[in-house]
Amino acid sequence: TCEGMSAVPALSMIGAARDYVSRMVTDVAGMKVLIMDAETTGIVSIVYTKTQILQHEVFLIDSINRKFTDKMPHLKAIYFIRPTQENVRLLQAEFKEPKYGEYHIFFSNLTRENLLSHLAEADEHEVVQQVQEYYCDFLAINQELFSLNVPSIVGLASDQALLDRLTHGVLSVLLALKKRPMIRYQANSESASHIAKSVYATMVDEGELFSFRRADPPPLLLI
Structure with a gap:
């Protein structure tokens, strides 16, 4: 790492x-x-x-x-x-x-x-x-904006490879910026739920990597 x-x-x-x-x-x-x-x-x-x-x-x-x-x-x-x-x-x-x-x-x-x-x-x-x-799995558009270069999210819920790419991209951004956020997601969206839960599970499993100094209040990740 x-x-x-x-x-x-x-x-x-x-x-x-x-x-x-x-x-x-x-x-x-x-x-x-x-x-x-x-x-x-x-x-x-x-x-x-x-x-x-x-x-x-x-x-x-x-x-x-x-x-x-x-x-x-x-x-x-x-x-x-x-x-x-x-x-x-x-x-x-x-x-x-x-x-x-x-x-x-x-x-x-x-x-x-x-x-x-x-x-x-x-x-x-x-x-x-x-x-x-080296956690650089995103396109840095400007100082505050990134892209994962995903052309379309139509049919996202049934595309496991695309869900994984989005999850991994979000994790890469969090690690690059040294952030461990609170996560909120749209409950009626299967895709948002999947990504949010996968990101949270990885933050728990990789606790040492995400042991950044806690911000008060913590940053908020909206999915």
Whole structure:
């Protein structure tokens, strides 16, 4: 998990996102390649220009879905990706024949234990230097507004994958802003009820992560 992130102003969506990205590219010293998926590429591009990233010894910006690349053992690979089964599968395939000298994995949200286990088992060449959770699973539109890039919520109640994405996105925002809110939701909405209860259950299960200094009154999350 991520600790010690520099303080950002209250409700500073852009500040929180920029801080995470900055730490990724500066804490890994030396020449490196930044590898992302489609969603994290969008997340980063809103808060950092390509030119700004390249100024931090980033030799190349690439996609996790690109299949054919030359071996570059002199470079360190920074992966900033969502913690999905597909992304872990792609990492497992990469670790069979590593192209880079080191791998630094940053997941954009809470990551299930079984995915971490699969990743550890695949690292037969012991090239992975670190695996961390950096809670930046949202698009920072401005200081007070974020988007989860969901085009439509029609049929939301029956779409478990979409419900999970919204839940995970909300949790990411709360962790990035270091907030443990009270939750209120529309009782006659099955979708709102599901998201609210899932967010609350995760805050309880991950109590250590959400042990922020209590505000009085606490922030209110309306769903």
